[in-house]
Amino acid sequence: MLSNSAKYAFKSVLFLALNSNAQKRIMAKDLAESIQAPKAYVSKILQELSRQNIISSVRGPKGGFYLSTSNLDGYLIGIVLAMDGEKKLHSCVLGLEKCNEEQPCPLHDVIHPTRSRFLAYLNSETILEFTKKYPKDDQFFE
Amino acid sequence: MLSNSAKYAFKSVLFLALNSNAQKRIMAKDLAESIQAPKAYVSKILQELSRQNIISSVRGPKGGFYLSTSNLDGYLIGIVLAMDGEKKLHSCVLGLEKCNEEQPCPLHDVIHPTRSRFLAYLNSETILEFTKKYPKDDQFFE
DNA sequence: AATATTTTATGATAAAAATCATATTTCAGA
Protein backbone atom coordinates (compact mmCIF):
# COMPACT_ATOMS: atom_id res chain seq x y z
CA MET A 1 0.00 0.00 0.00
CA LEU A 2 2.63 2.47 1.06
CA SER A 3 6.24 2.19 -0.01
CA ASN A 4 8.97 2.02 2.55
CA SER A 5 9.90 5.56 1.68
CA ALA A 6 6.38 6.76 2.32
CA LYS A 7 6.36 5.04 5.69
CA TYR A 8 9.63 6.62 6.74
CA ALA A 9 8.40 9.95 5.44
CA PHE A 10 5.26 9.64 7.48
CA LYS A 11 7.13 8.79 10.63
CA SER A 12 9.62 11.56 10.03
CA VAL A 13 6.97 14.20 9.58
CA LEU A 14 5.08 12.90 12.58
CA PHE A 15 8.20 13.04 14.68
CA LEU A 16 9.05 16.54 13.52
CA ALA A 17 5.51 17.67 14.18
CA LEU A 18 5.74 16.47 17.75
CA ASN A 19 9.29 17.51 18.50
CA SER A 20 10.41 20.42 16.38
CA ASN A 21 9.61 24.02 15.54
CA ALA A 22 11.31 26.92 13.77
CA GLN A 23 13.59 27.44 16.78
CA LYS A 24 14.19 23.82 17.61
CA ARG A 25 15.53 22.03 14.59
CA ILE A 26 16.36 18.36 14.42
CA MET A 27 19.27 16.87 12.57
CA ALA A 28 18.79 14.05 10.10
CA LYS A 29 21.09 11.89 12.19
CA ASP A 30 19.01 12.28 15.35
CA LEU A 31 15.73 11.89 13.55
CA ALA A 32 16.90 8.70 11.92
CA GLU A 33 17.90 7.33 15.27
CA SER A 34 14.58 8.30 16.84
CA ILE A 35 12.49 6.56 14.27
CA GLN A 36 14.92 3.67 14.00
CA ALA A 37 15.64 4.02 10.34
CA PRO A 38 18.86 4.12 8.33
CA LYS A 39 20.40 7.58 8.47
CA ALA A 40 21.45 7.92 4.85
CA TYR A 41 18.08 6.79 3.61
CA VAL A 42 16.18 9.09 5.92
CA SER A 43 18.43 11.96 4.91
CA LYS A 44 17.49 11.51 1.32
CA ILE A 45 13.82 11.36 2.16
CA LEU A 46 14.05 14.50 4.28
CA GLN A 47 15.72 16.31 1.45
CA GLU A 48 12.92 15.38 -0.90
CA LEU A 49 10.25 16.38 1.59
CA SER A 50 12.04 19.66 2.07
CA ARG A 51 12.30 20.23 -1.66
CA GLN A 52 8.56 19.71 -1.90
CA ASN A 53 7.91 22.16 0.94
CA ILE A 54 6.38 19.56 3.17
CA ILE A 55 8.98 20.16 5.81
CA SER A 56 11.49 22.98 6.38
CA SER A 57 15.21 22.99 6.90
CA VAL A 58 18.19 25.13 7.76
CA ARG A 59 21.74 24.33 6.73
CA GLY A 60 24.91 24.60 8.63
CA PRO A 61 25.70 24.27 12.30
CA LYS A 62 22.64 24.42 14.55
CA GLY A 63 20.72 23.60 11.42
CA GLY A 64 18.33 20.77 10.89
CA PHE A 65 14.79 19.97 9.89
CA TYR A 66 11.54 21.23 11.38
CA LEU A 67 7.92 21.90 10.61
CA SER A 68 6.88 25.50 10.17
CA THR A 69 3.36 26.48 11.14
CA SER A 70 2.58 26.55 7.47
CA ASN A 71 3.98 23.03 7.10
CA LEU A 72 1.67 21.90 9.88
CA ASP A 73 -1.31 22.96 7.82
CA GLY A 74 -0.38 20.57 5.05
CA TYR A 75 -2.61 17.58 4.47
CA LEU A 76 -1.42 14.09 5.21
CA ILE A 77 -1.94 13.03 1.63
CA GLY A 78 0.91 15.31 0.64
CA ILE A 79 3.41 13.12 2.42
CA VAL A 80 2.28 10.03 0.62
CA LEU A 81 2.06 11.71 -2.77
CA ALA A 82 5.52 13.18 -2.34
CA MET A 83 6.92 9.69 -2.04
CA ASP A 84 4.68 7.39 -4.03
CA GLY A 85 2.94 9.62 -6.51
CA GLU A 86 -0.62 9.59 -7.66
CA LYS A 87 -0.86 6.36 -9.58
CA LYS A 88 0.08 3.88 -6.91
CA LEU A 89 -2.75 5.15 -4.76
CA HIS A 90 -5.60 4.81 -7.19
CA SER A 91 -5.16 1.81 -9.42
CA CYS A 92 -7.47 -1.21 -9.15
CA VAL A 93 -6.44 -3.85 -6.62
CA LEU A 94 -6.11 -6.32 -9.42
CA GLY A 95 -4.57 -3.83 -11.78
CA LEU A 96 -7.50 -4.19 -14.15
CA GLU A 97 -7.59 -1.26 -16.51
CA LYS A 98 -11.30 -1.49 -17.11
CA CYS A 99 -12.24 -1.55 -13.46
CA ASN A 100 -13.99 1.55 -12.18
CA GLU A 101 -17.13 2.70 -10.44
CA GLU A 102 -19.34 1.97 -13.43
CA GLN A 103 -17.76 -1.37 -14.23
CA PRO A 104 -16.37 -2.58 -10.93
CA CYS A 105 -14.52 -5.86 -10.76
CA PRO A 106 -15.80 -8.20 -8.03
CA LEU A 107 -12.98 -7.24 -5.75
CA HIS A 108 -13.60 -3.59 -6.35
CA ASP A 109 -16.67 -3.56 -4.17
CA VAL A 110 -14.77 -5.22 -1.38
CA ILE A 111 -11.73 -3.03 -1.39
CA HIS A 112 -12.93 0.25 -2.78
CA PRO A 113 -14.91 1.60 0.19
CA THR A 114 -12.00 0.88 2.44
CA ARG A 115 -9.48 2.51 0.26
CA SER A 116 -11.48 5.57 -0.58
CA ARG A 117 -12.12 6.05 3.09
CA PHE A 118 -8.41 5.90 3.72
CA LEU A 119 -7.69 8.37 0.95
CA ALA A 120 -10.50 10.67 2.01
CA TYR A 121 -9.00 10.71 5.45
CA LEU A 122 -5.54 11.55 4.23
CA ASN A 123 -7.06 14.28 2.10
CA SER A 124 -9.05 15.88 4.87
CA GLU A 125 -6.72 15.74 7.85
CA THR A 126 -3.82 18.14 8.33
CA ILE A 127 -0.58 17.21 9.96
CA LEU A 128 -1.48 19.43 12.89
CA GLU A 129 -4.86 17.81 13.42
CA PHE A 130 -3.36 14.39 13.13
CA THR A 131 -0.67 15.16 15.64
CA LYS A 132 -3.14 16.32 18.24
CA LYS A 133 -4.41 12.78 18.50
CA TYR A 134 -1.03 11.61 19.64
CA PRO A 135 -0.30 11.52 23.34
CA LYS A 136 2.53 13.94 24.04
CA ASP A 137 4.97 11.36 25.31
CA ASP A 138 4.16 8.83 22.69
CA GLN A 139 6.94 6.64 21.49
CA PHE A 140 5.50 4.83 18.59
CA PHE A 141 8.43 5.30 16.37
CA GLU A 142 9.91 1.88 16.81
CA MET B 1 -1.26 -4.00 -1.36
CA LEU B 2 -0.91 -6.89 -3.75
CA SER B 3 2.26 -7.57 -5.69
CA ASN B 4 2.24 -7.74 -9.41
CA SER B 5 2.62 -11.49 -9.17
CA ALA B 6 -0.43 -11.76 -6.93
CA LYS B 7 -2.46 -9.73 -9.39
CA TYR B 8 -1.46 -11.89 -12.32
CA ALA B 9 -2.11 -14.97 -10.21
CA PHE B 10 -5.55 -13.72 -9.36
CA LYS B 11 -6.42 -12.98 -12.94
CA SER B 12 -5.02 -16.31 -14.07
CA VAL B 13 -7.04 -18.29 -11.59
CA LEU B 14 -10.11 -16.28 -12.38
CA PHE B 15 -9.64 -16.88 -16.06
CA LEU B 16 -9.09 -20.59 -15.55
CA ALA B 17 -12.14 -20.81 -13.33
CA LEU B 18 -14.29 -19.30 -16.05
CA ASN B 19 -12.77 -21.04 -19.03
CA SER B 20 -11.22 -24.35 -18.12
CA ASN B 21 -11.98 -27.73 -16.63
CA ALA B 22 -10.31 -31.12 -16.37
CA GLN B 23 -11.13 -31.84 -20.00
CA LYS B 24 -10.48 -28.39 -21.38
CA ARG B 25 -7.01 -27.28 -20.46
CA ILE B 26 -5.48 -23.95 -21.31
CA MET B 27 -1.89 -23.39 -22.31
CA ALA B 28 0.24 -20.84 -20.58
CA LYS B 29 0.75 -19.05 -23.85
CA ASP B 30 -2.96 -18.61 -24.46
CA LEU B 31 -3.70 -17.67 -20.91
CA ALA B 32 -1.00 -15.02 -20.94
CA GLU B 33 -2.46 -13.57 -24.07
CA SER B 34 -5.96 -13.56 -22.65
CA ILE B 35 -5.04 -11.66 -19.55
CA GLN B 36 -2.59 -9.45 -21.39
CA ALA B 37 0.44 -10.36 -19.40
CA PRO B 38 3.95 -11.45 -20.36
CA LYS B 39 4.02 -15.13 -21.24
CA ALA B 40 7.23 -16.11 -19.51
CA TYR B 41 6.23 -14.37 -16.32
CA VAL B 42 2.78 -15.89 -16.30
CA SER B 43 4.28 -19.30 -16.96
CA LYS B 44 6.38 -19.03 -13.89
CA ILE B 45 3.43 -17.95 -11.80
CA LEU B 46 1.30 -20.79 -13.11
CA GLN B 47 4.01 -23.24 -12.23
CA GLU B 48 4.12 -21.96 -8.70
CA LEU B 49 0.35 -22.03 -8.35
CA SER B 50 0.38 -25.57 -9.66
CA ARG B 51 3.11 -26.58 -7.26
CA GLN B 52 0.99 -25.26 -4.42
CA ASN B 53 -2.07 -27.15 -5.66
CA ILE B 54 -4.05 -24.04 -6.29
CA ILE B 55 -4.42 -24.93 -9.93
CA SER B 56 -3.89 -28.16 -11.84
CA SER B 57 -1.86 -29.01 -14.89
CA VAL B 58 -1.07 -31.68 -17.43
CA ARG B 59 2.15 -31.86 -19.36
CA GLY B 60 2.79 -32.68 -22.94
CA PRO B 61 0.71 -32.16 -26.03
CA LYS B 62 -2.94 -31.32 -25.34
CA GLY B 63 -1.72 -30.38 -21.90
CA GLY B 64 -2.19 -27.14 -20.08
CA PHE B 65 -3.59 -25.64 -16.93
CA TYR B 66 -7.06 -25.94 -15.47
CA LEU B 67 -9.02 -25.84 -12.24
CA SER B 68 -10.20 -29.12 -10.85
CA THR B 69 -13.43 -29.16 -8.86
CA SER B 70 -11.28 -29.45 -5.78
CA ASN B 71 -9.28 -26.41 -6.88
CA LEU B 72 -12.51 -24.47 -7.21
CA ASP B 73 -13.22 -25.04 -3.55
CA GLY B 74 -10.04 -23.25 -2.54
CA TYR B 75 -10.36 -19.90 -0.82
CA LEU B 76 -9.29 -16.72 -2.54
CA ILE B 77 -6.80 -15.97 0.19
CA GLY B 78 -4.78 -18.95 -0.99
CA ILE B 79 -3.93 -17.22 -4.23
CA VAL B 80 -2.61 -14.17 -2.47
CA LEU B 81 -0.72 -16.12 0.15
CA ALA B 82 0.88 -18.29 -2.51
CA MET B 83 2.39 -15.20 -4.07
CA ASP B 84 2.94 -12.67 -1.31
CA GLY B 85 3.09 -14.69 1.87
CA GLU B 86 1.60 -13.94 5.25
CA LYS B 87 3.60 -10.96 6.38
CA LYS B 88 2.84 -8.48 3.63
CA LEU B 89 -0.82 -8.84 4.38
CA HIS B 90 -0.80 -8.03 8.04
CA SER B 91 1.83 -5.47 8.89
CA CYS B 92 0.89 -1.98 10.07
CA VAL B 93 0.35 0.59 7.31
CA LEU B 94 3.18 2.63 8.70
CA GLY B 95 5.31 -0.38 9.47
CA LEU B 96 5.19 0.43 13.17
CA GLU B 97 6.16 -2.61 15.18
CA LYS B 98 4.24 -1.54 18.23
CA CYS B 99 1.02 -0.91 16.42
CA ASN B 100 -1.77 -3.36 17.15
CA GLU B 101 -5.34 -3.56 18.40
CA GLU B 102 -4.44 -2.61 21.94
CA GLN B 103 -2.07 0.17 20.97
CA PRO B 104 -3.27 1.31 17.59
CA CYS B 105 -1.41 4.07 15.78
CA PRO B 106 -3.67 6.88 14.59
CA LEU B 107 -3.72 5.51 11.09
CA HIS B 108 -4.56 2.06 12.36
CA ASP B 109 -8.14 2.99 13.09
CA VAL B 110 -8.53 4.40 9.63
CA ILE B 111 -7.07 1.56 7.70
CA HIS B 112 -7.64 -1.47 9.87
CA PRO B 113 -11.37 -1.98 9.44
CA THR B 114 -10.98 -1.77 5.70
CA ARG B 115 -8.17 -4.15 5.53
CA SER B 116 -9.59 -6.72 7.87
CA ARG B 117 -12.78 -6.66 5.89
CA PHE B 118 -10.78 -7.33 2.74
CA LEU B 119 -8.91 -10.19 4.38
CA ALA B 120 -12.05 -11.64 5.91
CA TYR B 121 -13.56 -11.66 2.48
CA LEU B 122 -10.64 -13.42 0.88
CA ASN B 123 -10.75 -15.92 3.70
CA SER B 124 -14.42 -16.70 3.41
CA GLU B 125 -15.02 -16.80 -0.32
CA THR B 126 -14.06 -19.72 -2.52
CA ILE B 127 -12.91 -19.39 -6.08
CA LEU B 128 -16.14 -21.01 -7.22
CA GLU B 129 -18.33 -18.60 -5.25
CA PHE B 130 -16.33 -15.70 -6.50
CA THR B 131 -16.58 -16.77 -10.09
CA LYS B 132 -20.33 -17.03 -9.95
CA LYS B 133 -20.51 -13.28 -9.59
CA TYR B 134 -18.86 -12.84 -12.94
CA PRO B 135 -21.04 -12.53 -15.99
CA LYS B 136 -20.28 -15.44 -18.27
CA ASP B 137 -19.02 -13.39 -21.17
CA ASP B 138 -17.05 -11.02 -19.05
CA GLN B 139 -13.86 -9.68 -20.47
CA PHE B 140 -12.27 -7.90 -17.64
CA PHE B 141 -8.89 -9.28 -18.19
CA GLU B 142 -7.40 -6.27 -19.90
C1' DA C 1 38.27 35.21 7.48
C1' DA C 2 38.61 30.41 8.91
C1' DT C 3 36.54 26.36 10.57
C1' DA C 4 33.34 23.09 11.63
C1' DT C 5 28.73 21.57 11.02
C1' DT C 6 24.94 20.76 8.66
C1' DT C 7 21.85 20.32 4.44
C1' DT C 8 21.83 19.56 -0.64
C1' DA C 9 22.85 17.45 -4.97
C1' DT C 10 24.25 13.70 -7.18
C1' DG C 11 25.09 9.41 -8.09
C1' DA C 12 26.81 4.68 -6.66
C1' DT C 13 25.70 0.21 -4.72
C1' DA C 14 22.68 -3.47 -2.89
C1' DA C 15 18.54 -5.97 -2.59
C1' DA C 16 14.22 -7.24 -4.20
C1' DA C 17 10.75 -7.75 -7.66
C1' DA C 18 9.65 -8.47 -12.29
C1' DT C 19 10.74 -10.54 -16.50
C1' DC C 20 13.00 -13.60 -19.76
C1' DA C 21 15.46 -17.84 -21.54
C1' DT C 22 16.43 -22.57 -21.95
C1' DA C 23 17.44 -27.30 -21.10
C1' DT C 24 14.78 -31.18 -19.15
C1' DT C 25 10.76 -33.97 -18.38
C1' DT C 26 6.34 -35.75 -19.63
C1' DC C 27 3.04 -37.43 -22.58
C1' DA C 28 -0.27 -37.72 -26.83
C1' DG C 29 -0.43 -39.26 -31.29
C1' DA C 30 1.55 -41.11 -35.58
Add this chain to the structure above:
DNA sequence: TCTGAAATATGATTTTTATCATAAAATATT
Protein backbone atom coordinates in the same frame (compact mmCIF):
# COMPACT_ATOMS: atom_id res chain seq x y z
C1' DT D 1 8.92 -46.30 -30.50
C1' DC D 2 9.62 -41.76 -32.34
C1' DT D 3 8.37 -37.00 -32.65
C1' DG D 4 6.57 -32.86 -31.26
C1' DA D 5 4.05 -30.32 -27.88
C1' DA D 6 3.52 -28.98 -23.62
C1' DA D 7 4.76 -28.16 -18.43
C1' DT D 8 8.75 -27.98 -15.09
C1' DA D 9 13.08 -26.67 -13.06
C1' DT D 10 16.46 -23.61 -12.91
C1' DG D 11 18.65 -19.72 -13.27
C1' DA D 12 19.89 -15.34 -15.92
C1' DT D 13 18.69 -10.61 -16.91
C1' DT D 14 16.34 -6.31 -16.27
C1' DT D 15 13.95 -2.97 -13.64
C1' DT D 16 12.60 -0.94 -9.51
C1' DT D 17 13.18 0.09 -4.82
C1' DA D 18 15.99 0.63 -0.99
C1' DT D 19 20.23 2.02 0.81
C1' DC D 20 24.78 4.18 1.10
C1' DA D 21 28.60 7.57 0.08
C1' DT D 22 30.54 11.89 -0.89
C1' DA D 23 31.68 16.32 -2.74
C1' DA D 24 29.54 20.93 -2.83
C1' DA D 25 26.95 24.71 -0.70
C1' DA D 26 25.44 27.28 3.30
C1' DT D 27 25.85 29.17 7.85
C1' DA D 28 26.88 29.76 12.92
C1' DT D 29 30.73 30.42 15.80
C1' DT D 30 35.36 31.68 16.71
